[in-house]
Amino acid sequence: MGWWWKSDHSAVRHLLQNLLLLLAVTATAGAADNWSEQMLIVANRKLPASVNLAHYYADRRGIATNRIFLLDCPETFQITRREFNDTLRDPIDRHLQQQGWLKRDSLGQTVRNDCWLMLLCFGVPLKIAPDPDLREPGADRLPPQLRRDEAAVDSDLARLPLRDAPLAGPLSNPFFKMEFFPACSRRMIMVARLDGPNADIARALVDRALLVERTGLFGRAYFDTRGTQDPNLKPADDSIRSACNAVRKAGLEAVLDDREEVFPAAYPMTDVAFYAGWYAPELTGSFNRPSFRFRPGAIAYHIHSFSAWCMFNNWVGPSLARGAGASVGFVFEPYLGCVMDPKTFTERLLSGHNFVESAYSATPALSWQQTVVGDPLYRPFLFDAQEQTARLESLNPAERAWGCLRQANLLAAAGKEPEAIAYLTKQNATLHSPILDEKLGDLFRAFRLSKEAVPAYHRAAATYADPYAVTRVALSLSDELLKLRRQREALDVLDQLIRKFTAYEGRRTLLRDALGIAAKLGDDTRIEFYQEQLGPEPEKPPAKK
Helix, strand or coil, rough: CCCCCCCCCHHHHHHHHHHHHHHHCCEEEEEEECCCCCCEEEEEEHHHHHHHHHHHHHHHHHHCCCEEEEEEEEECEEEEEEHHHHHHHHHHHHHHHHHHCCCEECCEEEEECCCCCCEEEECCEEEEEECCCCCCHHHCCCCCCHCCCCEEEEHHCCCCCCCCCCCCCEEEECCCCCCCHHHHCCCCCEEEEEECHHHHHHHHHHHHHHHHHCCCCCEEEECCCCCCCCCCCCCHHHHHHHHHHHHHCCEEEEEEEEECCCCCCCCCCCCCEEEEEEECCCCCCCHHHHCCCCCEEEECCCCCCCCCCCCCCCCHHHHHCCEEEEEEEEECCCCCHCCHHHHHHCCCCCCCHHHHHHHHHCCCCCCCCEEEECCCCCCCCCCCHHHHHHHHHCCCCHHHHHHHHHHHHHHHCCCHHHHHHHCCCHHHHHHHHHHHHHHHHHHHCCCCHHHHHHHHHHHHHHHHCCCCHHHHHHHHHHHHHHHHCHHHHHHHHHHHHCCCCCCCCCCCHHHHHHHHHHHCCHHHHHHHHHHHHCCCCCCCCCCCC
16 A cells, blocks of 8 residues: 555645545435435446346336346456447447436537446456546646556546546546535546356345344454554554444444454454454455354454455455355555545445445545445444344344343443343343343443453353354453452363364463463472473574674
């Protein structure tokens, strides 16, 4: 990722800021309630799976089949600029005009655009390769880093109403930081795609979105900053941190990791419904565990220059393959100032906007490197905590505890921790949920009430089925027992983890911790066992001269 945007080339920053001010208008209309007459679904006629997906989406979302447009384009991730113009841009432009959905005056300027949203189906190319022969007047005035015409297909189609806009460099997004789209429709189209490593995964994005919309998204949120103070990098950290705060204010359980690396493989991450972080080249750490799965419909956004280089590796495709419902990524180097802002994206989603509106409202640039992958109409946060709890009770009672957890978090965030504890205790008298027991333990722990936290953690550890959830709670339980000077019980907890979860990535750390406690207790049998399990320490690589 290039950082020049935040530090140098102020003239270019000012130029794009001025363009933004020039294009921005005051939104006077609300978000569309019915998108069926405002969208175009595009599929590749050469691929039956692409055509089938287009019809499947139209059927599930109640969209008329005349809103489906089939074209003949290459069956590859990457195409040339000429191929893009000939097989995608120009045929779509002609179709919109023939249908009367896009109108231009005699000079070619768009005077009306009734296509606000375009959905590209699996099989439509992902990115446009750089064209070394392209020469545009004025491009030489851009910094060398921006004298580029490669782009994500999605992002370049978003500029369709502005046919005379330059290709080199990013184009300022008139919808950036705005809330309602219609006022911007003559200047752009929001473009998303149903895509993934294969057609089945692309199709699953529709099913996951519709399933979640029945009750609202639930689970845990994880945010991964880098803990940096570098003025060129800190704005991204701050935005991710603000996104975490927004999620907590909405009542979701959220974890913020401030370390340089991504959540390590040993981190007991479970039930991931929302993730935002940076900066690793591919799915790694906790996300790369063989057993790891996102909750169905999860939102996953990792900032990296090539997070969507293709759909088989890096971040976007693998995240969708592991259960996520929507993701945003980059096909080529975007530079930090042009990536989607996590704070704005999260706030828009939490306010009830759909996925595509939220993504484009948070995106500074068009005709650039970003791809938006998922059902564009997906609205994961339609309901407040009380209504979500009621819907879970009615439609999915086995998951009702997540709604109760959200309501308790709202009480705690308002400074009403005793009320939150009372509420959780009452609900858990009938639910007997490890989710609520763990939260009770956390609340007691926050007030240094170790005696009260211990039984809550004990119940949660005994009830959870997921080994990583068991590990997370057991580690908290062990810590509280040590605070109470109940070393033998703390050792028993760690010992059980060590013997039961032999494949746990953090097992060596558990063994060292248990060995230290066993040594203080003089437990020779366990000392011998832990030493045997640890074996010799791995050799450190020789120091570089």
